Amino acid sequence: MTRLHRMLKVNGARIHAVEEGQGPLVVLIHGFPESWYSWRHQLTALAAAGFKAVAIDQRGYGQSSKFRVQEAYRIGKLVDDIAGVIDSYGVSSAFVIGHDWGAPVAWTFAWLHPDKCRGVVGISVPFADRALIGLPGSPFGEHRPNDYHLELAGPGKQFYQDYFAEQDGIIAEIEEDVRGWLKGLIWTVSGDAIAPQVAAAVAAGMAPMDPVETLRNGPLCMPTGARMKDAFVYPETMPVWMSDADLDFFAAEFERSGFGGPLSFYHNLDAGWQDLAEQSGKPLTPPALFIGGEFDVGSMWGYEAIARAHERMPNYHGTHMLAGCGHWIQQERPEETNRLLIDFFQSLI
DSSP states (O other): OOEEEEEEEETTEEEEEEEEOSSSEEEEEOOTTOOGGGGHHHHHHHHHTTOEEEEEOOTTSTTSOOOSSGGGGSHHHHHHHHHHHHHHTTOSOEEEEEETTHHHHHHHHHHHOGGGEEEEEEESSOOOGGGSSOBTTBTTSSSOHHHHHHHHHOTTEEEHHHHHHHTSHHHHHHHTOHHHHHHHHHHHTSHHHHHHHHHHHHHTTOOOOOHHHHHHTSTTEEETTOOGGGGOOOOSSOOTTSOHHHHHHHHHHHHHHOSHHHHHHHHTHHHHHHHTTTTTTOOOOSOEEEEEETTOHHHHHTHHHHHTHHHHOTTEEEEEEETTOOSOHHHHSHHHHHHHHHHHHHHTO
């Protein structure tokens, strides 16, 4: 099928959209550090199943607009972009899918605009109310993010979301070698890297750590003054699901667009918690589905939100955890992801 690239004028911004197929509209929202290309497998599969699939570059990424001010990346702006994309296609509602940072955007869109959402799928990051990204002990924003991150990290450590939000050390370490940094991050939190570590721990008779200890001792919680990439591991060869050509594409996008906008999403976590205060506790009513990975950090941290999903979403259609899968779910397990998405959306038509 033909894949088209369009520039949409949305919400005072330029949004790059890549579309394939005809039928009910499905909007796919990527996370960090990614792009529309993260959905390359889903675009074709959804189109073949009778949908019009549209993957966007979120603002700050790829060919979409970049903004200097942090205010431009608050959750309300990100959600309004999705509403504007749907309006650009001349329809009143659409299905929405989000992975990683795209998941909080998709969930919040469905939460705030149920009339425009035919169904929502979160991948990796479950619905977390005003928290946006649920964490152990604060699945729905029971604690203010900026304060809780310090508590979670513990003495002498810094949670990666705060490190990203500062936009200082993180940009310096990335810009030394954009491709190498992306390669390390992608592999380190993939199922291919984590599964052998877990298997070795089990074979050694080690008891699994609780979620807080797992977070504190993982690669995304660094000793103060350390670089994130100090904890990265690297593959001898790239896996089938992330070829050298795929990595080249992601690296080239970020070498052109930079990381200021993407990291601003993290800078605004606390602002989102404040902005959504009046909405907090209200149900998310559109049909909803969650897809996680057995070894995905977002799914691990969000275990409480996943377990309590039915409390917050009266039209919840279930949780699907993909065995052996790490963080890059729709890329690591494209066929399973595609089947779950198509079955869910077709059940709603």
